[in-house]
Amino acid sequence: MKRLLAGLAALALTAAPALADWSPKGPINLYIGFGAGGETDTLGRLVAEEMKQSTGWNIVVDNKPGGGGMAMFTQLNKMPPTGQFLGMGVTMPVLVNLTIRPDEVPFTLDSFTYIGTVALAELAIVAPADAPFDDLAGLIEFSKANGGATIGFDAPPQKLLVDVVNAQSGADMRLVSMESSAEAVQNLLGGHVTAAFNAGSHIPYLETGELKMIAGANETRPSYSPDTPTVEEAGFGVYVDPWYYIAAPKGLPEEAQTAIGDALKAALDSDTVKTAIENTMHTEPVFKGPAETRAMMEAGLANVKTLFGK
Amino acid sequence: MPPIETILAGFADAFTVLNLAFVIMGVAIGQFVGAIPGIGPVMAMAIAIPFTFSLSPLVAISFLVGINKGGLFGGAIPAVLINTPGTPDAAATAFDGYPLAASGKPRKAAKMALYASVTGDTFSDLVLIVASAPIAVLALKLGPVEICAVMILAFAVIAGLVGDSLLKGLVAAFLGLLMSTIRLDPEQFSPRFDFGYFQLYDGLDLVAVAVGMLAVAEIVRRIATAGGPPMPAATPQIDTRAAKTVSWAEYWSCRGAMARGALIGTALGALPGIGSTAAAFMSYAATKRTDPGGVPYGQGNLKGIAATESANSAVMGANLIPLLGIGIPGSVSAALLISAFVIHGIQPGPLLFRTQGELIYGLFGAMLMANLCNLLVGHLSLRAWTTAVKAPASLIFPGALIFCIAGVYLSSGGLFGVAVMFISAAVSLVLTGAGIPVVVLLIAFFLGRRFETALSQSLSILNGDPKNLVQHPVALILLALSVVLAVWMARRR
Numbered sequence: 001m002k003r004l005l006a007g008l009a010a011l012a013l014t015a016a017p018a019l020a021d022w023s024p025k026g027p028i029n030l031y032i033g034f035g036a037g038g039e040t041d042t043l044g045r046l047v048a049e050e051m052k053q054s055t056g057w058n059i060v061v062d063n064k065p066g067g068g069g070m071a072m073f074t075q076l077n078k079m080p081p082t083g084q085f086l087g088m089g090v091t092m093p094v095l096v097n098l099t100i101r102p103d104e105v106p107f108t109l110d111s112f113t114y115i116g117t118v119a120l121a122e123l124a125i126v127a128p129a130d131a132p133f134d135d136l137a138g139l140i141e142f143s144k145a146n147g148g149a150t151i152g153f154d155a156p157p158q159k160l161l162v163d164v165v166n167a168q169s170g171a172d173m174r175l176v177s178m179e180s181s182a183e184a185v186q187n188l189l190g191g192h193v194t195a196a197f198n199a200g201s202h203i204p205y206l207e208t209g210e211l212k213m214i215a216g217a218n219e220t221r222p223s224y225s226p227d228t229p230t231v232e233e234a235g236f237g238v239y240v241d242p243w244y245y246i247a248a249p250k251g252l253p254e255e256a257q258t259a260i261g262d263a264l265k266a267a268l269d270s271d272t273v274k275t276a277i278e279n280t281m282h283t284e285p286v287f288k289g290p291a292e293t294r295a296m297m298e299a300g301l302a303n304v305k306t307l308f309g310k
Numbered sequence: 311m312p313p314i315e316t317i318l319a320g321f322a323d324a325f326t327v328l329n330l331a332f333v334i335m336g337v338a339i340g341q342f343v344g345a346i347p348g349i350g351p352v353m354a355m356a357i358a359i360p361f362t363f364s365l366s367p368l369v370a371i372s373f374l375v376g377i378n379k380g381g382l383f384g385g386a387i388p389a390v391l392i393n394t395p396g397t398p399d400a401a402a403t404a405f406d407g408y409p410l411a412a413s414g415k416p417r418k419a420a421k422m423a424l425y426a427s428v429t430g431d432t433f434s435d436l437v438l439i440v441a442s443a444p445i446a447v448l449a450l451k452l453g454p455v456e457i458c459a460v461m462i463l464a465f466a467v468i469a470g471l472v473g474d475s476l477l478k479g480l481v482a483a484f485l486g487l488l489m490s491t492i493r494l495d496p497e498q499f500s501p502r503f504d505f506g507y508f509q510l511y512d513g514l515d516l517v518a519v520a521v522g523m524l525a526v527a528e529i530v531r532r533i534a535t536a537g538g539p540p541m542p543a544a545t546p547q548i549d550t551r552a553a554k555t556v557s558w559a560e561y562w563s564c565r566g567a568m569a570r571g572a573l574i575g576t577a578l579g580a581l582p583g584i585g586s587t588a589a590a591f592m593s594y595a596a597t598k599r600t601d602p603g604g605v606p607y608g609q610g611n612l613k614g615i616a617a618t619e620s621a622n623s624a625v626m627g628a629n630l631i632p633l634l635g636i637g638i639p640g641s642v643s644a645a646l647l648i649s650a651f652v653i654h655g656i657q658p659g660p661l662l663f664r665t666q667g668e669l670i671y672g673l674f675g676a677m678l679m680a681n682l683c684n685l686l687v688g689h690l691s692l693r694a695w696t697t698a699v700k701a702p703a704s705l706i707f708p709g710a711l712i713f714c715i716a717g718v719y720l721s722s723g724g725l726f727g728v729a730v731m732f733i734s735a736a737v738s739l740v741l742t743g744a745g746i747p748v749v750v751l752l753i754a755f756f757l758g759r760r761f762e763t764a765l766s767q768s769l770s771i772l773n774g775d776p777k778n779l780v781q782h783p784v785a786l787i788l789l790a791l792s793v794v795l796a797v798w799m800a801r802r803r
Contacts, residue, residue: 042359042653045359065512065722066509066510066512067508071726177496177770179763182582183638186638190452191453192771279652279653
């Protein structure tokens with residue numbers, strides 16, 4: 001009951017400065033593991049602005065691009081756990097690096113205190129609407145009948161996913177490397193690839209009927225297209241779940257972890273951030289608390305190890 | 311095309327005092343950040359976006375367009391005045407701009423850059439307004455194989471910049487391509503030449519390398535040769551009207567260079583990922599080869615300035631063609647404009663024209679207004695900058711160095727980028743000493759990354775079999791054109 005009341009109070013007074021008894025001793029630096037203008041950057045800046053307004057903390061957003069967030073987490077790992085240094089990144093590149101070159105990575109999952117998740121990037125395999133197949137099985141058949149197919153992708157786990165499908169089905173899907181989701185959509189619309197992975201840029205084209213869904217690539221079906229089965233459901237037993245999350249250096253005091261986590265949760269619950277995330281990512285913000293985020297990272301690492309056959 | 315009422319309503323929305331104020335503010339900020347090596351309009355736009363939440367969508371977008379357009383000219387200011395380009399795409403502006411300024415005519419050089427920039431920009435905006443939908447559909451048909459061929463053509467044209475020694479030019483180009491292979495490879499994502507630095511996974515930072523090789527190297531050279539009594543940073547200006555202005559006759563004599571630049575910039579801008587720096591160099595090389603006369607190139611030829619600035623500015627409007635035509639951003643700054651749309655709940659995409667016609671025409675109105683403001687604000691800021699460089703060199707160059715460090719620190723995310731900048735500067739000084747053209751290295755480095763991706767995509771699409779090229783007639787034509795051009799240039803040498 002007390003918690004419910006506190007929750008209601010927090011909802012009613014989103015501008016209340018005292019979300020918790022902790023407050024930072026100076027400005028909070030939120031490192032973004034990617035350059036200005038990307039999806040992570042947009043998300044980070046939105047959340048920071050909202051947290052700033054609801055808590056009164058001075059949050060400074062700082063881009064630290066490099067290696068899909070690896071450069072940023074390497075640096076974050078060296079900062080003091082005062083709550084004044086936070087980092088926002090995406091799980092996949094971190095987990096992949098921890099899997100394939102653990103000796104070179106100067107940190108482990110234990111190097112950080114996890115604050116929470118921000119959102120899940122929903123990944124799908126899509127094709128032009130006039131493609132002569134409608135699902136993964138059809139795509140595999142198409143590939144076999146036409147001496148191969150081309151699949152646009154933009155991150156290593158997607159390639160591994162296709163490798164697994166090729167190996168188990170005997171299809172010959174050749175991967176075509178893309179530099180962004182937008183480039184993949186362009187190649188689909190221009191008919192330069194048979195199908196491609198995409199994480200949201202394709203959704204407006206589903207509505208206009210120029211593209212169609214072939215399969216989901218996450219653990220669960222895409223929220224915007226619940227009738228599309230996943231690659232895992234199609235019997236291949238693999239998935240890719242890129243989560244956006246925020247972490248701090250290890251040893252962050254518990255009250256700071258709670259206070260920042262609460263502020264993050266409140267920011268994600270706010271209409272501004274919700275709408276903006278729906279608009280940019282075509283998905284809803286999903287907040288997992290510290291313990292859940294930590295568990296998600298461990299499960300994710302196990303899944304990536306499966307993908308790499310380790 | 312939407313009904314005429316929508317178009318008029320859109321323009322009417324754009325031409326308000328509030329909007330004008332924000333456009334002017336954007337242009338002024340853009341020119342300032344463009345002039346400072348390392349920061350640039352993209353960085354400024356990214357920082358400004360959260361501040362536009364509270365503005366109405368059109369005002370927000372007008373402001374960002376202002377920053378972007380101001381930056382297009384801003385980069386030319388230090389390139390012309392003190393031979394240190396503020397943005398990489400102004401590097402070729404310094405070729406003729408600086409010699410002209412050094413001969414006592416800095417205002418003439420900078421004004422030519424301003425006029426050419428606004429001309430190229432307006433041309434590509436008009437193309438965007440009139441023909442974005444059909445051009446976007448056409449550009450869509452150009453896949454990785456064709457893009458790869460376009461880049462080979464660009465290399466063939468830019469080879470004209472190699473200078474006196476073909477061998478040294480080739481050395482520079484290969485060094486640049488080698489530098490662009492420092493990153494995760496695009497196929498297997500295994501690190502190459504990273505020496506254990508995660509920061510190198512995404513490659514050497516373009517801005518850090520460009521600022522180091524062009525701006526910092528020049529600053530170090532100037533500081534090293536300074537000494538003795540205090541000297542002003544710039545040559546004293548000749549105080550006649552002819553030396554301070556660009557006459558109509560002079561402007562008109564550059565019409566060929568500007569038309570070529572505007573066309574090259576618009577064509578490359580409509581294709582995602584090639585960028586304004588390549589367009590600027592290509593235009594300069596093409597003009598140098600085909601449009602002789604007057605002062606030799608590299609010694610203050612107005613056509614050299616006009617060719618570069620018209621091309622790099624024309625890229626911006628054309629970058630929006632794929633964005634407005636089919637909903638795909640053609641560059642980082644177009645992607646930033648998208649995020650400003652999106653924050654206000656406007657979905658970019660194929661339906662944008664139908665659902666947001668009034669806003670789009672408002673954007674067009676704001677773009678044209680920004681061009682005009684660029685011209686007016688440019689005149690004022692030129693006066694300020696040309697006065698500023700009258701300060702002693704011992705003040706200007708160390709000051710500029712501080713700006714380089716701060717700018718690169720900000721845009722590349724830390725001291726690692728600053729280190730890359732200084733190493734690049736050292737490399738540049740050594741290479742220049744050996745007579746190896748650094749700009750050729752840079753342009754190869756800029757194009758190399760995109761070229762490698764396009765090549766790997768093409769190999770996968772063609773299934774590694776050159777016979778499959780038959781299905782790509784456009785690519786075949788472009789490749790043949792590249793060969794013809796290369797042979798023709800070799801003969802003229």
